[in-house]
Amino acid sequence: MKRRKFIEKTSISGLGLFSISTLVSCNTTNEDKKEVKSGAITTNVIKPIVIATWNTPTAVNTAAEVLKKGGSALDAVEEGCKIEEANSKNQTVGIGGLPDRDGAVTLDACIMDEKGNYGAVLCVKNIKHVISLARKVMEETPHVILVGEGAEQFAVSQGFERENLLTEASKKAWEEWKVKSEYKPIINIENHDTIGMLAIDKKGNISGACTTSGLAYKMKGRVGDSPVIGGGLFIDNEVGGAAATGLGEEVLKTVGSFLVVELMRQGKSPQEACEEAIARIVNRPNSNYKNFQVAYIAVNKKGETGAYAIHEWFSYNLHKEGENKNIKSDFYLKN
Numbered sequence: 008m009k010r011r012k013f014i015e016k017t018s019i020s021g022l023g024l025f026s027i028s029t030l031v032s033c034n035t036t037n038e039d040k041k042e043v044k045s046g047a048i049t050t051n052v053i054k055p056i057v058i059a060t061w062n063t064p065t066a067v068n069t070a071a072e073v074l075k076k077g078g079s080a081l082d083a084v085e086e087g088c089k090i091e092e093a094n095s096k097n098q099t100v101g102i103g104g105l106p107d108r109d110g111a112v113t114l115d116a117c118i119m120d121e122k123g124n125y126g127a128v129l130c131v132k133n134i135k136h137v138i139s140l141a142r143k144v145m146e147e148t149p150h151v152i153l154v155g156e157g158a159e160q161f162a163v164s165q166g167f168e169r170e171n172l173l174t175e176a177s178k179k180a181w182e183e184w185k186v187k188s189e190y191k192p193i194i195n196i197e198n199h200d201t202i203g204m205l206a207i208d209k210k211g212n213i214s215g216a217c218t219t220s221g222l223a224y225k226m227k228g229r230v231g232d233s234p235v236i237g238g239g240l241f242i243d244n245e246v247g248g249a250a251a252t253g254l255g256e257e258v259l260k261t262v263g264s265f266l267v268v269e270l271m272r273q274g275k276s277p278q279e280a281c282e283e284a285i286a287r288i289v290n291r292p293n294s295n296y297k298n299f300q301v302a303y304i305a306v307n308k309k310g311e312t313g314a315y316a317i318h319e320w321f322s323y324n325l326h327k328e329g330e331n332k333n334i335k336s337d338f339y340l341k342n
């Protein structure tokens with residue numbers, strides 16, 4: 008069976024007797040009801056949607072503004088992520104990110120568009136807007152990943168400014184950690200805040216972005232899931248998108264975001280897909296899941312969203328139907 012036919016079949020059978028148009032029309036205006044054929048699933052035009060990990064109202068509003076003006080989902084997720092990259096008070100992304108165990112701030116980011124294009128930068132120093140740099144890799148080079156010095160050199164060649172990313176507050180936190188921690192990275196359940204963002208624009212196209220300073224006090228050179236395709240982010244414009252936050256090593260071992268999207272392709276709702284992807288981590292032999300956090304967010308082509316975490320304390324921001332809300336995620340350890 009051809010891929011497109013397969014998706015049509017699974018999505019329609021999942022809807023039982025109702026057509027997609029029937030379901031969507033409950034919440035839509037006449038303007039929204041224009042039919043578009045976008046990807047494999049024929050949907051009505053839905054209002055733009057942005058979903059992002061953690062409590063990121065300004066970033067999500069910024070992305071939603073781009074969409075409202077008719078901008079692309081790709082522009083929206085880039086602009087949204089840039090807000091947190093520039094926020095020196097956020098110690099997990101961009102400027103102000105907590106350093107590695109040697110005191111160097113290194114950033115990771117990736118971006119994917121509706122055509123399945125991907126760009127990423129890993130372990131980059133001195134450049135704040137790594138999400139824009141990842142986009143440059145995607146659009147201006149024949150490659151998909153640049154790391155370290157090469158990525159920094161490329162950034163400068165593209166007009167990015169070098170700047171010191173280690174703020175006084177993050178330096179102080181690192182110095183305090185060195186005294187207490189016997190020089191090991193902290194693998195705990197609170198120390199996460201990566202921004203993973205997914206958006207659907209007025210044309211129904213989906214894009215996503217993910218940006219982070221990674222695990223605080225990580226080993227020099229360590230990279231987690233966030234910039235890795237299928238790990239911290241995956242988009243398939245025919246199906247949906249997913250993003251992850253939490254302990255990247257665990258997300259990578261289960262190819263988490265790719266898994267969420269593939270589960271949606273098989274007919275699972277975004278919520279069911281996130282729950283199953285968390286279950287894969289929890290159910291691994293000897294999984295130490297009580298001692299680390301992982302969380303997923305997802306959106307499908309119909310604009311349905313889902314989120315699930317191992318532990319409590321994960322929330323996400325959702326901009327839908329013109330409203331931007333921070334929502335507490337459901338989580339595995341509730342049971």
Ligand code: ASP
Nearest residue numbers: 199200201221231253255
């Ligand atoms: N996923 C990120 C990483 O492992 C960390 C985070 O979400 O805070 O690098």
